[in-house]
Amino acid sequence: MRIVGGSLRGLKLADVGTGDTAAHLRPTTDRVREAIFNLLVNGTHGNPIPGARVLDLFAGTGALGLEALSRGAAQITLVDDGSKAQALIRSNIAKARAEEAAELLRRDATRLGDSRGAPHGLVFLDPPYARGLGEKAVASALHGGWIAPGALVVWEESRPPLVPARLVPIDQRRYGDTLVTLARLPGA
Template identity: 80%
Template sequence: MRIVGGTLRGLKLADVGAGDATAHLRPTTDRVREAVFNLLVNGTHGNPLPGARVLDLFAGTGALGLEALSRGAGHATFVDNGAKAQALIRGNVAKARAEGATALLRQDATRLAANRDAPFGLVFVDPPYALGLGERAVASALQGGWLAPGAVLVWEESRQPLVPAPFVLLDRRRYGDTLVTLARLSQA
């Protein structure tokens, strides 16, 4: 697994192989990550990356947030409650030398505490598939004040997620068993 674009392009990240079922780790493949970032950068909805505050929920290895930093985001906060994920994220952040532009929170993404910092303009949600955790995490982020008006949501699932009403669907694409949904939070 490598960073596929930007200033860190080619950086090899910690390898978890096919994933870790007990830790619910299922890293986004390089191919899907590249497709996601192509949609973000080249989509008709405008590139949300330059200077963005990124929230990476169910962060796993941190690859999505690190890819965003590599492509111009200003900050990434990784949220994962697994010990193995925490270790992988810390290692990958160190490899990227991105400690000054990141934060790592060990908490359940479906039960976020109230946000005490600036809200986030780009949010990645990559939960364990088909358990309804993505819907709960997005609801928790909305309720806790984690999302800025106009925030772009990138949601990976095996099935079509239930995107809540304050979001407007921008795009939806299937890559193998992964369905990527892009949506934008209304401005008001």
């Protein structure tokens, strides 16, 4: 796995191999990550990355958040409760020399609690597929004030997710077994 664009382009991230099924680690492939960022940068919804506060739920390796940082995001918050994921994310933050711009939280994404900082304008969500955890995590993030009005949510799943009524779906694309749904929280 590598960062595919921006100032950190080409940076090799900590190797996960084929993932860690026990820990539900299934890293977004470089190809899918590149497609997601091309969609964000070139889409009709405006590029949400420059200067953004980014929330990466079920962060796994942190690759999505670090890719956003490489492409101009101001700050990333990476959330994962797995010990293997925590170690991988810490290693990748160090490789990217992103300690000052990255916050790593060991927390269950489906029970975030209240946000202690400013809300996030770009949210990545890559839960274990087909378990309904994405829906719970989005509900938790909305309830806790983690998502800013006008924020864009990028949701990876194997099937169409049940997007909460507060979010407006704006695009959906399939890349192999990954379905990427873009949704926006109205406001601002």
